[in-house]
Amino acid sequence: MVFPSRRSFAVTRICLIDAHPDAADHLCHALADAYEQGARKAGHDIERIDLAQLEFGFLEKVSDFEIAPPEPVLSEREKIARADHVCLVFPLWLGNMPARAKAFLELAACGNFFLAAANSSRNWPKQMMKGKSARTIITMGMPGPVYSLVFDAGALKALERGLFGISGFKPVRHTILGGVEQAGDEARQKWFRKIDLLGQRAE
Template sequence: MPRHILIIEAHPDGHDRHLCGALADAYAKGAANAGFTLRRLDVAKLDFPLLRSREEFENGMVPEELTAAAEVVQWAEHIVIVFPLWHGTMPALLKAFLEQVFRPGVAFQYRNRGFAKMLLTGCSARLIVTMGMPTPVYRFWFGGHGVKGLRRSILNFAAIRPVRQTFFGMVEKVDEAGRQHWLTKVEALGRRGV
């Protein structure tokens, strides 16, 4: 049975010539060839307001500009988020997008007592992260804290599990053969839908 896959390309620079865009394309190619049903969001091409208060987050509506994005998040059975590491975590534009879309009524629901009800049960995710530093330095020296925060505090909070990670480090130094190896690896992930 075809699986619903959402690819969120989250490089803040809206140009299509960066590695994140190529990785998202590679995943989409593999998934499409395997027969999965795909949707794609390019966060840099969306225009939406920032959240500025707890009241707005808890009781406000998803902005009209992101209503379709919220619907496709609820439709997805697997979400792939591709982004560059900036200051050890996701870029601010991705964080702002997630704050607007992963809110009460979409990703979870507050209850009168106890923990919130998670609304995205049955969905899994893959984080594909590019960075300038060596991957082991990010994982072991910095503890992967920025990606852990995204996984635990946003995705797992909405019941998205498992959340797998693929890191590509030293991106400015990679040659064309290395880049092609990465694209082939991501295309294979897309074919498997993981």
């Protein structure tokens, strides 16, 4: 379904990461499609990373953080480097992001990509993502307020204060979509319109 464009926005380079690991039909993929659709309608330059379409392993040694990651992660992370704004979409599994989503981010971080280590010329690590903004879109079975109030949005805060925060992304925003298993078509269409508008705004 195509939603109308509300207004014109400044052109932004966007990297959209669809981090659902299963290529089958899932809400996360449809939400990523809606975000991409909105961004393209507004004339933004958007590149997409679909983790379900990529083959990569897991980081097994801390020493691997010091070297560049293997393909295809090495090439795919360049989409993040080129972007002004990064949007990450994933489902909440066992209170956290899927293991393959975390694996991709760990591999992408290798070789001082997100954060350059301190050295003799500077006492603190260098934030490599300064000047970029980020948004996380999370889907889950539980109601969103339960996740935020009862579970304190643990995975979300870890991501926002951890990887996104220490590497320099700012501002970092989020969208929580809860109760997805019980949601009917009307609720889903409302979500798609909301995400489409976020894409238009490059937020």
